Amino acid sequence: MHSSTEPPCIDVAIIGAGFCGAMVAVNLLRNAKGPIDIALIERCGTFGKGLAYGTSDHAHLLNVPAAKMGAFPDDHEHFFRWAGSHPDELQHYGLNHVTPGSFLPRELYGRYVSSLLDEAENTAPNGTGPYPAQRGSLQRITAEAIDVAPQSNGRLKVRIRNAPDIVAQHVVLALGNFPPGDPKLRDQRFHRNDRYLENPWSTQTKMKLAEPADVLILGSGLTALDLILSLAAEKKSGAIHLLSRRGLFPMPHRPVESYPAFFDKHHLPKTALQACRVVRSQVKAAQAEGYDWRAVIDAIRPFSQQIWQHWSKEERRRFLTHLKPFWEPHRHRAAPEALNLKSQLERSGRLRCYRGRVLGIAPGDKHLIVNFRESVARQEKQLHVAYVVNCTGPECNYHKLKDPLVIQLFSRGIIIPDPLFLGLDVGVGGTILNLQGERVDHLYTLGSPQKGMLFETTAVPELRLQAAELARRILNQLEHRRKNRAADQAKEALGAFHI
Template identity: 45%
Template sequence: MVAAHLLRKATFPLDIKLIERRPAIGKGVAYGTKYICHLLNVPAAKMSAFPDDPEHFLRWVQKEEISRGNLVPSGVQPNTFVPRQIYGKYIQAVLDEAEIAGKENVRLERIKNEAVSILPDGNGATISLSTGQNLRVNKVVLALGNFPPSDPFVQDKSFYTSLRYVSYPWSAQALSDLEQDDAVLLIGSGLTMLDLAVALKEQGHAGAIHVVSRHGLLPYPHKFTKPYPTFLNVETAPKNIRALVKLVRQEVKNAIAQDCDWRAVLDSLRPITQQLWQQLPLKEQRRFLRHVRIYWEVHRHRVSPGVANTVSEMLHSGQMVVHAGRIQGYDEDDRAVDVSLRKRKISHKNYAGEESGNTSEHEVVRVQRVINCTGTECDYRKFGHPLIQNLRSHGFIRSDALAIGLDVAPNGALLDVDGMVSQILYTLGPPRQGRLWETTAVPEIRVQAAALAEELLGMKV
């Protein structure tokens, strides 16, 4: 998207080099899925790539429906949740159209390769690729997206080398070579887990699907509601999490009393969430991450009704079982692995109306495969990727104070180990989580992409 904005807006000679190691540029992990059951978690009317043209994606997908109906479901409306595969095609189309419409002296070079080191200096930076090629550039945008999850903590980690364990849920082998009746354990109960569960369903899997996470909470489904008036003012809002949570809960009660859904209350916070986050003291941000984060995520990052219905059916039929607790250890033999769980004594209902509490303290589940769906690792100090290691070892980047992203200036410029703002390195999306908190969804990223392009063009890259 940054490349598309540069192509559209540049008025002077410009060479844009887009480096991507995957065969297809633009799709990434989310939109490169092969499963048609993987739907966008946001309706079509809110998925435009351009903040100043909110219906751009809706118009595009409706046009595609007419010209090539096999690509999209029939009758796409503003509230339709379309397959993620289609959004990948949309992003590619946006880039292609921007390239075609760009000025003659504004060029895009697609480079199928991987950057393994960046060496900034006073005049720009030298990028080294995995093939040994070096590129000389003036500015660098690290559009890194999300990184794989870390392995869950256990005392004996030897099982994590087993062929029965899949550390990366989007790897090609995650759901391959399974017998139809094999039992599977999915670690984590968020959106990634739901993706794996519905993919298993789509490929006809009939075996048990066990899910384990600390709280056993599932993301709630979307429900279309009327807009709710803003009830918090950034200037007067409390600067501590306890008071903020209390205010939101009270407002939810008020909304329900007026026959309004709680989702509308949370949605009304979206325009000011980043500001509320930024004015919290570091101590309060840490408190949020420890105590509130999981509840915010399951209520705020919701799933499409279609996926929620599929998961509800699996829960009701007993094919899926959700466990709240932690993994204590693994005991593998030649036929399966016994996973020991220490369970939490809690009780709550998931959106299928099922009780997700636990009555016993320990349980052992026997499965043929364990897949890590715990979500992306955000602590850049833990990454073994050569590019991140290179930048960290030279002090060109540093983690934010919460270790959930990189330290960045308001304009997206990266801070080095001494806190100096880079004039060469910039980023957007998930790496800015520590500063912005809400920075992983299209509505936030499209604004950052447009602003970053303007920033770079203003510097006459």
């Protein structure tokens, strides 16, 4: 029973409906033994896509071959089979067939995840909770969650902007990635200039960059590569300048033969330097035997989280400072087609890449003046561009975020950054730790917020496992609670009978 002023309680509320949020919901619906009531809350109104797969640009390709992108940890080829069984979807992108090594459009993957959500919803047992589900037991809510407050009865209340509150037994923060942090410059006034574009994923950003004028991209990672691919088709005139500290782009994928594991849980490198030396030695030995260096990097993946957790805070900091910039391009590779197009743009002169550090960004007459120092020649240079777009990577320091939900949770001490400001402070299995270092009961996260705990926690192979394990944990707790409630009711009935 609930009071007339308290919203009725559902089983699970999931905030965020990108890959992580959608797949937690899918796993809950697929594996629940009985009816389960879920609220999936997404302010953008698209469920199952998020930033990564919400693109409509056909040039944006997955960074992993199709046969490795299955959304379930026990079926890596599920997406490959799904794509092959949907020829109409493939033809929409001008594709006649798909191979295990195909790098398919990211938009297609978003459709895949959305279809999994639809299927799980349509085949789930009917819900019994207070929120009328469209079908099955899933309620999709297009609104912004702005607070999560623990209640005295152990439940959690989710405040929704311009909509009724939701009370749930469990809440999942599937927050995904946030826009990049602003460059650290002494003069910060450029932040307020309309020609500085802080969100590289917005439609408005792409429209402005397509204007017939020179533009500057800051950063050279996967987000920058995406933007280059978009502008290659949409920008008819004007140069695309790109500036990054080291000029390191993601390396291209290639089919490789598996390389034997050279780490195990009993023999992990104690320092970042030791890890670097071991990997270099293994690459040299592997290449002598005809292996590709990519196979060595891939052989580390099953142990990367264990290695990270094995290191001290200071050792992790050393890795972030000295090795991460070189590790990322080799570990998070890109589709060869994407890098080939980038090379074509460079050869044609449409794309001009620089290595260096931004010194200042100042407003000019209908343009921005960017001063930077080149890394090799150590010379100061200047660019006049219509727009500067920030592609330096998602902001990981949650204290700097402008997200209303994050700000509110910080203000009441419910969340706290991890010691290295890579994400949130979490316990095993994504449990949220509060300002006092205590577990917040029934409040969880997965994906990017766990970067401080796991480091490798942003790609589908890690995320699909986290989503499945978190769903299993929640279902076990719900089942345990239901059994206890049934036992209590049986005792009450038996006591009444004896009276």
